[in-house]
Amino acid sequence: MCLGATADSACEAGAVIVVAGAGLAGLQTVVALRSRGYVGQLVLVGAEAEPPYDRPPLSKQLLRGETDSTTLEADWPALDVDLRLSTRALGVGDHVLTTDRGELPFDRLVLATGAQPRRLPGADHALTLRTRADALELRAAIRPGARLVIVGAGWIGAEVATAAAAVGTAVTVVEGLEAPLAGALPSDVGHRMLPWWSGVDLRLCARVSKVQNDAVTVVGGGRIAADLVLVAVGATPTVVDGVELTPEGAVAVDAQLRTSRPDVFAVGDCASWPSHRYGTRMLVEHWDNALHGPTAVAANCLGAADVWDPVPYFWSEQWGRMLQYAGHHPAGDHIVWREDGERWAAFWLAGNRLVSAVTVDRPRDLVQARRLMQRSGAVDGALLADPTVAVKDCAL
Numbered sequence: 001m002c003l004g005a006t007a008d009s010a011c012e013a014g015a016v017i018v019v020a021g022a023g024l025a026g027l028q029t030v031v032a033l034r035s036r037g038y039v040g041q042l043v044l045v046g047a048e049a050e051p052p053y054d055r056p057p058l059s060k061q062l063l064r065g066e067t068d069s070t071t072l073e074a075d076w077p078a079l080d081v082d083l084r085l086s087t088r089a090l091g092v093g094d095h096v097l098t099t100d101r102g103e104l105p106f107d108r109l110v111l112a113t114g115a116q117p118r119r120l121p122g123a124d125h126a127l128t129l130r131t132r133a134d135a136l137e138l139r140a141a142i143r144p145g146a147r148l149v150i151v152g153a154g155w156i157g158a159e160v161a162t163a164a165a166a167v168g169t170a171v172t173v174v175e176g177l178e179a180p181l182a183g184a185l186p187s188d189v190g191h192r193m194l195p196w197w198s199g200v201d202l203r204l205c206a207r208v209s210k211v212q213n214d215a216v217t218v219v220g221g222g223r224i225a226a227d228l229v230l231v232a233v234g235a236t237p238t239v240v241d242g243v244e245l246t247p248e249g250a251v252a253v254d255a256q257l258r259t260s261r262p263d264v265f266a267v268g269d270c271a272s273w274p275s276h277r278y279g280t281r282m283l284v285e286h287w288d289n290a291l292h293g294p295t296a297v298a299a300n301c302l303g304a305a306d307v308w309d310p311v312p313y314f315w316s317e318q319w320g321r322m323l324q325y326a327g328h329h330p331a332g333d334h335i336v337w338r339e340d341g342e343r344w345a346a347f348w349l350a351g352n353r354l355v356s357a358v359t360v361d362r363p364r365d366l367v368q369a370r371r372l373m374q375r376s377g378a379v380d381g382a383l384l385a386d387p388t389v390a391v392k393d394c395a396l
């Protein structure tokens with residue numbers, strides 16, 4: 001019995017829902033469809049040869065040698081999913097998905113094709129980190145005395161540098177901007193993190209002119225020899241033909257995660273939605289979005305009209321610290337710092353409304369800040385600066 005949308009044809013036993021992309025968002029979508037009572041046929045198409053696995057541990061536990069497998073748990077018999085691995089979706093037509101292994105008719109289609117590492121011109125051969133195979137290759141190369149050059153001091157660059165430096169690899173990180181994480185956070189936040197990077201050779205404002213397997217050449221900075229080069233300069237959405245894209249190349253969806261085709265939805269790293277909360281389109285390439293977005297997409301596939309407009313959240317583990325972020329800081333007009341030695345936080349406010357927070361080893365602050373943001377709550381900025389005051393008590 002399909003819950004919440006019984007009149008919808010997609011709820012019927014004879015219906016077919018196809019999900020393209022067998023990562024976290026794809027798996028969560030099939031789980032959410034079944035838990036909402038969908039009894040029809042369910043096909044999950046994945047380009048990779050292995051069943052859905054988790055990516056955050058690839059740059060953390062797997063690199064540290066604490067695990068080899070990050071396979072996501074699923075009760076496949078109960079899900080009753082036709083899982084088609086090593087199958088790549090190519091394009092969407094009228095109720096048909098074309099793959100490299102033939103055509104799949106559908107009543108509803110969910111695109112959950114994720115993202116892929118951005119590459120540098122002329123460096124297609126260089127290692128990037130997105131798949132489990134990439135992580136295993138990287139792990140084999142990070143050993144005492146080896147020379148690793150990482151292009152990019154973003155989230156992945158920071159986590160890989162952390163793991164490699166910890167085992168005695170000589171790490172050089174080449175970053176074009178003026179601070180670590182400057183692609184994601186204002187550089188005054190990144191500047192505060194500079195001392196964390198003291199164990200590696202971090203070269204800021206350094207423009208890469210050439211990437212080879214055994215060296216990176218920096219404009220005005222010479223050639224940096226390497227045993228392995230990792231290019232970690234962000235990701236771009238992975239898309240298929242036949243649906244409208246945003247200018248940045250993501251699948252354009254509406255507030256209900258519906259694409260330009262009424263029977264096709266998209267979720268996770270590949271999809272950009274219009275956020276009423278922030279007054280702009282959001283493309284969030286983080287785990288929490290891929291975990292929870294499928295709840296809305298599954299409901300809407302089955303005829304509901306759930307709006308997806310979350311307060312985004314992500315975390316990063318680097319240099320022995322837990323860094324967490326919630327919200328959308330470009331929506332803020334000033335910043336409030338909460339100082340407490342190594343454990344600090346920064347909050348962005350629009351007027352007196354809290355719109356974003358980054359915390360370092362202050363998980364409780366982050367949880368409370370996110371709750372306030374979900375309520376669009378006004379806060380007392382002066383109180384927020386005081387680390388002895390609970391963030392929840394700063395609400396006005």
Ligand SMILES: Cc1cc2nc3c(=O)[nH]c(=O)nc-3n(C[C@H](O)[C@H](O)[C@H](O)COP(=O)(O)OP(=O)(O)OC[C@H]3O[C@@H](n4cnc5c(N)ncnc54)[C@H](O)[C@@H]3O)c2cc1C
Nearest residue numbers: 021023024025047055056089114268269285286287290314
């Ligand atoms: C190394 C690493 C570390 C990370 N660490 C963190 C972290 O600490 N915190 C955090 O918040 N986020 C982190 N992330 C981001 C997080 O993992 C992603 O946001 C999440 O994986 C997105 O899930 P997804 O299902 O949308 O996409 P993906 O995980 O990319 O899954 C998409 C799947 O679709 C497949 N696919 C692609 N194209 C096709 C096609 N045409 N046909 C069929 N299948 C296709 C892909 O092969 C892939 O298996 C990390 C990511 C990486 C790579």
